[in-house]
Amino acid sequence: MLFNPRCFDGSKTEGERDGELGAHQQRQEEISKLPVEMGWRNFPFRLYHGFWFHEPHLNGVISLRRNFCRPAPSDLFLVTFPKSGTTWLKALAFAIANRSSGHHINSGHRSILSRHPQDCSPYLEGFYAGPHVPNLDAMPSPRQLGTHMPYSLLPESLRDEGSPGRIIYLCREPKDTLVSTVHFINTMGSEQSSIAAGPISMDQAAELFCKGLSPYGPVWEHQLEYWRESQRRPDKLLFLKYEDLMAEPAANVRKLANFIGRPFSPEEESCGMVAEIVELCCFEKLSGLEVNKAGVRGKEIGVTVNNSSFFRKGKVGDWREHLSPEMAEKVDVITRDKLRGTGLSHSPEPPAPHADQGGEMP
Numbered sequence: 304m305l306f307n308p309r310c311f312d313g314s315k316t317e318g319e320r321d322g323e324l325g326a327h328q329q330r331q332e333e334i335s336k337l338p339v340e341m342g343w344r345n346f347p348f349r350l351y352h353g354f355w356f357h358e359p360h361l362n363g364v365i366s367l368r369r370n371f372c373r374p375a376p377s378d379l380f381l382v383t384f385p386k387s388g389t390t391w392l393k394a395l396a397f398a399i400a401n402r403s404s405g406h407h408i409n410s411g412h413r414s415i416l417s418r419h420p421q422d423c424s425p426y427l428e429g430f431y432a433g434p435h436v437p438n439l440d441a442m443p444s445p446r447q448l449g450t451h452m453p454y455s456l457l458p459e460s461l462r463d464e465g466s467p468g469r470i471i472y473l474c475r476e477p478k479d480t481l482v483s484t485v486h487f488i489n490t491m492g493s494e495q496s497s498i499a500a501g502p503i504s505m506d507q508a509a510e511l512f513c514k515g516l517s518p519y520g521p522v523w524e525h526q527l528e529y530w531r532e533s534q535r536r537p538d539k540l541l542f543l544k545y546e547d548l549m550a551e552p553a554a555n556v557r558k559l560a561n562f563i564g565r566p567f568s569p570e571e572e573s574c575g576m577v578a579e580i581v582e583l584c585c586f587e588k589l590s591g592l593e594v595n596k597a598g599v600r601g602k603e604i605g606v607t608v609n610n611s612s613f614f615r616k617g618k619v620g621d622w623r624e625h626l627s628p629e630m631a632e633k634v635d636v637i638t639r640d641k642l643r644g645t646g647l648s649h650s651p652e653p654p655a656p657h658a659d660q661g662g663e664m665p
């Protein structure tokens with residue numbers, strides 16, 4: 304998480320700080336009364352307004368809803384269901400927004416090579432997780448702010464008809480999201496010794512995922528809330544798919560740049576800026592950088608996550624290597640059922656290669 308000390312600048316009075324501490328404790332009490340389920344390596348999950356949250360995230364989720372002030376017109380919210388390509392989206396949005404006009408060697412987009420994409424925009428729930436409310440006004444504009452919040456739980460000031468902030472949502476096929484989540488959670492460490500007993504198996508995880516019980520789950524409702532809003536207000540919410548970004552990166556980078564308000568100029572087009580940004584932010588490039596291989600994060604919510612865990616394979620259709628045909632079918636049936644008639648679909652992937660063509664069967 305990008306830690307901007309100016310957001311916690313201590314300019315509050317003692318009374319204000321005591322008030323915030325009291326509100327924090329009240330939220331903890333509120334959380335302790337919510338329905339709880341264990342799963343995913345004994346991490347406690349709580350059900351809050353129809354979505355499941357890993358308990359340590361929830362104070363930040365509630366605080367963000369209640370304490371976030373009005374967005375600025377230049378604010379850009381980068382939203383995903385966890386493990387849907389947040390890291391990639393953050394890198395691309397950062398590179399697009401920070402390039403200098405013209406094409407000179409010190410253009411800001413190249414600084415993505417020296418910072419973890421997760422540090423390019425704060426993870427808001429983590430930012431609000433502590434007892435004291437951050438002062439986001441201390442962040443320079445234009446701000447890029449990351450969150451996994453379901454649309455219905457975003458601060459009201461951002462959902463208002465007249466809200467000036469804009470949202471980019473990146474959506475991923477549920478089976479690949481599930482597989483990515485399992486690998487990620489199995490690499491997580493925890494400060495609580497009762498947790499992290501051992502890895503969760505793919506079958507156990509798939510059962511929980513199908514019940515909606517996964518971080519910020521159910522995935523289908525999460526995607527649909529943003530999908531519907533993108534249909535209603537396309538100028539406010541850009542809905543992208545991981546698979547489309549993979550298939551047609553240049554076209555989608557242009558779409559992102561237009562939405563961000565930094566379209567590529569003819570000069571940039573002719574000198575290959577689009578291709579350069581695609582290349583800078585591709586999986587192979589980012590996963591090989593030292594800054595993305597070393598270090599840990601997550602301490603503010605009592606977990607440890609290796610910076611390298613945000614990069615695993617970066618492939619479409621990797622579920623074939625990990626899910627049994629029965630589990631895959633179970634997820635697909637729910638996906639078809641939930642998305643029917645909504646206009647949102649996860650395009651069929653190319654068929655798996657046959658064994659006699661040299662391919663591996665799952």
Ligand code: A3P
Pocket residue numbers: 383384385386387388389390391479482483484486584585586587589613614615616617618621
């Ligand atoms: P896999 O586990 O399937 O490899 P998030 O960033 O939301 O946590 O999502 C992580 C997923 O995005 C992981 O998927 C990770 O490998 C993939 N990813 C990270 N950076 C990427 C990039 N630059 N291009 C494509 N995929 C990327």
